[in-house]
Amino acid sequence: MKILVIGPSWVGDMMMSQSLYRTLQARYPQAIIDVMAPAWCRPLLSRMPEVNEAIPMPLGHGALEIGERRKLGHSLREKRYDRAYVLPNSFKSALVPFFAGIPHRTGWRGEMRYGLLNDVRVLDKEAWPLMVERYVALAYDKGIMRTAQDLPQPLLWPQLQVSEGEKSYTCNQFSLSSERPMIGFCPGAEFGPAKRWPHYHYAELAKQLIDEGYQVVLFGSAKDHEAGNEILAALNTEQQAWVSEPGGGNTA
Template sequence: MKILVIGPSWVGDMMMSQSLYRTLRAEHPDAVIDVMAPAWCRPLLSRMPEVNQALAMPLGHGALALGERRRLGHALRASGYDRAYVLPNSFKSALVPFFAGIKRRTGWRGEMRYGVLNDVRVLDKAAFPLMVERYVALAYDQPVRSAQQLPQPLLWPQLRVDEEEKRMTAAQFALAAGRPIIGFCPGAEFGPAKRWPHYHYAALAEQLIAEGYQVVLFGSAKDRETGDAIVHSLSETAQAHCKNLAGDTQLEQAVILIAHCAAVVSNDSGLMHIAAALNRPLVALYGPSSPDFTPPLSHQARIIRLITGYHKVRKGDAAEGYHQSLIDIQPARVYQELSALLQPVQE
């Protein structure tokens, strides 16, 4: 059986979609699974053993581009796909499998997609509170009515990184071999309101470095300034053991280096989900965004959140745009959770 998946466009969503691929392979061991997604997803998809190949989706997130989607679909007709699974909920995301003439096209109803999808599932959000459950439910030929009907435990995301890759990439970025690495992911896509304050990260880094760790900061070029603020808040002695790699690594390199970390501290971000899929001890820090829908999927993850419910916040209500609920998470609390996770490693 040959399967085409139209994948999501966000790092966290892409990571959670691996649970669908793992479930499809469990249900259909002979399945060949290709995933069409933005080209930047390739470093993630290449580390998912269930995925045969990543097909680049050349169109932007908001572009209808009907003619181009028709062309893409027609180009896939010779590939012989038996089934398609469409994970985004938009009408346009279902067009390529439709134009490809794939016999069975499965997805949640979304934007009234009857016709372009012919196996349309109607979502009861209360019955599937987690995004990963909604993805996994699509894997079964007979519609699943609630998360309670899904086989347990769910097959959570698991990225593959080998030891030689870790060693070589750590050497490439001149990371000290004698100090275990604690990774910090201090950025967030929607700005400071979802970020733990840089001065809290700095206080935690100071303590960890004094105990013999090195701290490495991960993120995109947009997070470079936040990383610099953390480094500049450290004592001169500690700065020698804190490296800001935000914007200096490609996604593939960041994945490998996060896999090399003894533990990770992260805001609610795509890198948080990558750390969870690499099974790294992880402290995840939440403020206005909620872990109720997209938590880190790992038994090694600890979530710290001081408020309840979902708060649609794009700008924080305190100094420098931070949200008060994240300011209130003290470094001592994060250190306590991190120490508990590291204890088995130290023993």
């Protein structure tokens, strides 16, 4: 079986989407899974062993360009995909699998995509509160997936494949200690505080993790530096010693 996934355009969503790929591989061990996503996703997808090929999406986020999507879809016909899973909710994201002639096209309804998708799921946000659950549900027949409680447990959580050499290189590059296991925090959000978990919750979690023998690494772009500082300010000096911010807040 050959599968095409239209991946999300945000790094957090792309990371969560690995749960779908892992679930598909567990259900269909011989399946070949390709993911179409923005080019910046390639380093992330390369660390997901379930993904056969990362196909760059050449069109910008937000651009409809139906003609270009038709050409792109037609160019994929020779790959003869059996199934497509469309993870974004936008109308345009469902166009490429449709134009590629993929016979089975699955996704949440989103922007009224009847016709473009022929296996449409209608989202009940209360029944499916977590994005990762919504992704994984697409791997199963919709007749048996009424709520998140119907998902087989445990879920196959995201798990990137990283070599020991890469770990050592990263620790050396950013002067990270190898004395304690690391937990990464990404406290920023693209659209500001309304989309962020409050810094004081991060701080309380950091305190608990440090007390349990972990160290915390803060990731983000330069504009997330303030959120990192707010977390640090809520910790005492001893706890702060086990918090790192590689690159001074420029590790997005």
